[in-house]
Amino acid sequence: MNKKLMSIVLAACVAVSIAACSGEEEDTSPVVLSGGQAAEATVAEGDADAAPSDAENAAFSDGYVFTYNGTVITMNAPADDIIAALGDGYSYFEAPSCAYEGMDKVYTYNSIVVRSYTRDGVDYIAAVELKDDTVATAEGIRIGSTEEDVLAAYGEDGEEGTSGIEYTKGDSFISLIFESGRVVAITYTAIVG
Amino acid sequence: METGAKKFTYKTLVMAVSTVLGVAVTVLALWFLQKLLVPKYQRGVVEGSMIEEYYDSNEPHEVLFLGDCEVYENISTVTLYENYGISSYIRGSAQQLTWQSYYLLEDTLRYETPKVVVFNVLALKYGEPQSESYNRMTLDGMRWSSSKWNAIDASMTDGESMIDYVFPFLRYHSRWDELTRTDFEHVLDKDRVTINGYYMRADVMPEAEFPSPMPLSDYTLPQSAMDYLMRMYELCRENDIELVLIKAPTLYPYWYEQWDAQVRQFSYDYNVPYINYIYLRDIMGLDMSTDTYDAGLHLNIYGAEKFADYIGRYLTNSFELTDYRQIPEVAQQWEDDIVFYDALRDAQLAELQQYGELRSWGANAIES
Numbered sequence: 292m293n294k295k296l297m298s299i300v301l302a303a304c305v306a307v308s309i310a311a312c313s314g315e316e317e318d319t320s321p322v323v324l325s326g327g328q329a330a331e332a333t334v335a336e337g338d339a340d341a342a343p344s345d346a347e348n349a350a351f352s353d354g355y356v357f358t359y360n361g362t363v364i365t366m367n368a369p370a371d372d373i374i375a376a377l378g379d380g381y382s383y384f385e386a387p388s389c390a391y392e393g394m395d396k397v398y399t400y401n402s403i404v405v406r407s408y409t410r411d412g413v414d415y416i417a418a419v420e421l422k423d424d425t426v427a428t429a430e431g432i433r434i435g436s437t438e439e440d441v442l443a444a445y446g447e448d449g450e451e452g453t454s455g456i457e458y459t460k461g462d463s464f465i466s467l468i469f470e471s472g473r474v475v476a477i478t479y480t481a482i483v484g
Numbered sequence: 485m486e487t488g489a490k491k492f493t494y495k496t497l498v499m500a501v502s503t504v505l506g507v508a509v510t511v512l513a514l515w516f517l518q519k520l521l522v523p524k525y526q527r528g529v530v531e532g533s534m535i536e537e538y539y540d541s542n543e544p545h546e547v548l549f550l551g552d553c554e555v556y557e558n559i560s561t562v563t564l565y566e567n568y569g570i571s572s573y574i575r576g577s578a579q580q581l582t583w584q585s586y587y588l589l590e591d592t593l594r595y596e597t598p599k600v601v602v603f604n605v606l607a608l609k610y611g612e613p614q615s616e617s618y619n620r621m622t623l624d625g626m627r628w629s630s631s632k633w634n635a636i637d638a639s640m641t642d643g644e645s646m647i648d649y650v651f652p653f654l655r656y657h658s659r660w661d662e663l664t665r666t667d668f669e670h671v672l673d674k675d676r677v678t679i680n681g682y683y684m685r686a687d688v689m690p691e692a693e694f695p696s697p698m699p700l701s702d703y704t705l706p707q708s709a710m711d712y713l714m715r716m717y718e719l720c721r722e723n724d725i726e727l728v729l730i731k732a733p734t735l736y737p738y739w740y741e742q743w744d745a746q747v748r749q750f751s752y753d754y755n756v757p758y759i760n761y762i763y764l765r766d767i768m769g770l771d772m773s774t775d776t777y778d779a780g781l782h783l784n785i786y787g788a789e790k791f792a793d794y795i796g797r798y799l800t801n802s803f804e805l806t807d808y809r810q811i812p813e814v815a816q817q818w819e820d821d822i823v824f825y826d827a828l829r830d831a832q833l834a835e836l837q838q839y840g841e842l843r844s845w846g847a848n849a850i851e852s
Contacts, residue, residue, distance in 0.1 A: 384692070384693075384694065384695050386736060386778075386779070387778070387781075387847070388579070389531065389552060389578035389579050389618070390529045390531040390532075390553075390578035390579075390617075390618070390621060391528070391529055391847055391850065392578065392579075392615065392617050392618060399695060404695065404696075404698075406698070418698060420698055420699070452700070452701040452702025452703075452704070453701075453702050453703050453704055453742070454699075454700070454701055454702065454703060454742075455699075455700075455701035455702070456701060457701045457702070466699070466700065466701035467701065468699045468700075468701055475699075476699035478698055478699060
């Protein structure tokens with residue numbers, strides 16, 4: 292009886308150890324270790340050849356995409372190739388999160404602002420903000436469009452907030468902010484799961 | 485027959501002892517492995533050591549600060565003591581969420597009852613759990629209690645489980661190939677990384693221009709966060725504690741005017757002081773060309789001393805706080821803290837002079 296008991300206890304201990312140690316390659320890092328300080332810079336030249344294809348972008352997300360100067364920007368897609376493809380003339384800001392848990396990066400172009408987030412050392416598209424009326428969403432909405440235009444383009448089933456309306460699609464949503472019945476800001480945001 | 489019984493008893497005893505020893509050795513081995521494998525947060529990223537350090541602080545604390553980096557990097561607890569005799573503690577941690585602040589207050593009340601609780605409101609923007617890494621830095625350091633259990637329960641992100649918090653070995657068992665020298669050096673004990681919760685940085689990097697804030701379609705602060713603020717208010721009231729809400733003077737991450745208005749409304753509705761120090765940067769003498777170490781995200785020691793001096797004057801004038809400089813047994817403990825504070829500052833200044841940057845603190849000290 293005692294032998295059995297001892298065997299059971301030891302087997303349980305060993306089983307727990309083995310089970311615990313046999314996990315697949317899960318991430319056990321306590322933090323994403325990317326250091327640095329908040330910084331600003333102006334960057335020139337891009338690499339249009341690096342532009343990911345529409346199909347490549349679609350593989351990353353079933354959400355909204357935005358196209359700027361021929362480059363498709365998909366929420367939650369890896370950022371490096373997209374930033375390279377967007378080309379020259381952006382100003383850059385980065386700030387490490389508390390305890391160096393990732394890095395907020397902001398790329399400001401003439402007509403859009405692209406933000407990225409870091410996960411496991413890789414940058415992904417976090418948000419795209421439209422700055423002026425020279426750019427429009429795939430549905431034809433731009434800054435200055437009316438609230439009626441938005442409802443006609445996106446439908447009535449958006450979620451109304453205190454200053455605008457949001458539409459969710461896949462792992463992203465688009466926010467359209469109104470003032471006096473007209474769109475004053477448009478932002479695509481990744482839903483980070 | 486008698487010999488058989490004796491034999492049986494002897495064999496039984498041997499087996500019982502063997503069983504107990506076997507279990508004890510196994511448990512001890514697992515315990516040691518767990519101690520070895522869990523992150524130590526002793527170099528570079530030290531934020532995971534902050535919450536547990538509180539339990540080693542023996543002074544009484546009449547002022548308790550709760551919140552994220554906007555408190556633990558921005559307020560010098562030593563300046564509060566030296567200039568006003570305020571004995572305080574910052575129970576801050578990286579991206580501390582509002583419900584975590586609430587449960588840390590509950591936890592603190594098991595040990596002492598401060599006169600004033602100061603809560604930094606930036607975390608009110610979060611209504612949902614955000615990150616396992618940040619959760620770990622806040623929750624693993626709490627002593628076990630119903631408060632810790634509830635804090636974990638409220639904080640877990642998808643994929644996290646309570647059992648991993650109860651037995652951290654299950655979470656970190658495969659970290660064996662990432663172990664660094666620090667993991668071995670600090671298996672059983674840890675070095676102090678803060679001065680009563682204040683994380684010091686003595687380097688300087690002037691404030692940069694921040695990008696414009698992203699417009700939001702809804703500026704309503706999440707109800708879940710506001711509910712926990714309400715619970716914090718009620719817990720303070722039940723314990724005869726004054727609650728003070730602050731927004732630290734740093735500008736990034738952005739604190740929207742619409743959020744500010746909601747906190748002001750809460751302040752008005754419940755008669756809780758709320759001070760947004762963003763508007764008081766000039767008055768308190770902050771010079772963001774010299775008083776920040778990371779381009780304006782956080783204050784360095786020079787900024788933290790100015791902010792502490794300013795908020796200390798408010799606390800002293802508004803509440804009946806004890807001047808602990810006049811109480812020898814507490815003053816002696818603070819003198820020890822001041823020695824540590826000065827030594828830490830001097831060590832950082834020496835490194836800055838030698839290398840032009842800090843190498844033993846912050847990002848440069850992170851071990852790969």
